[in-house]
Amino acid sequence: MSLVKDFETIESLEFIVQFSVLSGFSSLLRAFANDATVEALSAKLGAQANACQSVVNRINQVLTKSDVELYDESIAAYLFCLWKADLPLAHKASERILETGGLWWSVQLALHIIKEAQAETV
Amino acid sequence: MTLLPFDDDPRKPVYARSGWEIPQLEWSEFIYHSGLQTETVVRQRTDSLLRDMARKQKRITRIRSVSTYLYNCVGMIFANRRAWIEIDVLDDILREDGYTKVALQQLEAGDIVSYAFDGSPTHVGLVTFVERYEGEVAGVTVLSKWGKDAEILHPMSDVPVTFGAPSDFWSERTPHVIG
Numbered sequence: 001m002s003l004v005k006d007f008e009t010i011e012s013l014e015f016i017v018q019f020s021v022l023s024g025f026s027s028l029l030r031a032f033a034n035d036a037t038v039e040a041l042s043a044k045l046g047a048q049a050n051a052c053q054s055v056v057n058r059i060n061q062v063l064t065k066s067d068v069e070l071y072d073e074s075i076a077a078y079l080f081c082l083w084k085a086d087l088p089l090a091h092k093a094s095e096r097i098l099e100t101g102g103l104w105w106s107v108q109l110a111l112h113i114i115k116e117a118q119a120e121t122v
Numbered sequence: 123m124t125l126l127p128f129d130d131d132p133r134k135p136v137y138a139r140s141g142w143e144i145p146q147l148e149w150s151e152f153i154y155h156s157g158l159q160t161e162t163v164v165r166q167r168t169d170s171l172l173r174d175m176a177r178k179q180k181r182i183t184r185i186r187s188v189s190t191y192l193y194n195c196v197g198m199i200f201a202n203r204r205a206w207i208e209i210d211v212l213d214d215i216l217r218e219d220g221y222t223k224v225a226l227q228q229l230e231a232g233d234i235v236s237y238a239f240d241g242s243p244t245h246v247g248l249v250t251f252v253e254r255y256e257g258e259v260a261g262v263t264v265l266s267k268w269g270k271d272a273e274i275l276h277p278m279s280d281v282p283v284t285f286g287a288p289s290d291f292w293s294e295r296t297p298h299v300i301g
Contacts, residue, residue, distance in 0.1 A: 027243075
């Protein structure tokens, strides 16, 4: 499946609602780790040049949507994959996410990544 | 009684029966500062979820409510719909509130069912009805809040895949004998 197809799947309501029903940040991380679509995207980020940058660009596009809150779980899934592949890039994306309103899981993951990145630089 | 005015921190302390303060996310403040979810989005997600459940031959009884206020399954039961409490502290709350495990056969309305996926807690619901046939439990209806989405009345095992399955049953009841 191409990156564009992955983006379509991750931004579909069918994907989103699997994760919006969860009640804990650690449950979310476990669910992402067990999800086939997330796993497929993660594999591409490790194997394809520029794939990480494409995901960052996609996050930035989704963040400008007027109904961005609907895509909270999609953004979190993108960030999760990025976090596993490229921490500095995930850190930058996290800072951008924190500027956006109406998000829940994405903000929690962004804060988690920022803390981890800061701990690595100390 | 003096009512305190709302302040800028959405987190209000919640205590267990033992007096232990139930921990809440420091991150919660971010949702306050960044705005709550809209009802349209909650309804969109809930509709999609129910269509997905129907495709998987899972039933729900009724959507009880849709709220833009951010609380989850743990907050629904243990904080009267006032708070988001991470599912990871469920065991601590049950212990500090004096709950004990009960067998399925002992289950009554008002008891609690917890769910787990691969051994990790994912969800908790309030038992609202236990159907018995010839003394055996034939069906259990549960009311629970599905993450950021709606409160739903559903058969105990008809839940989203990410919840896993019912793992344990809990009650704080003590037997009552009419004197």
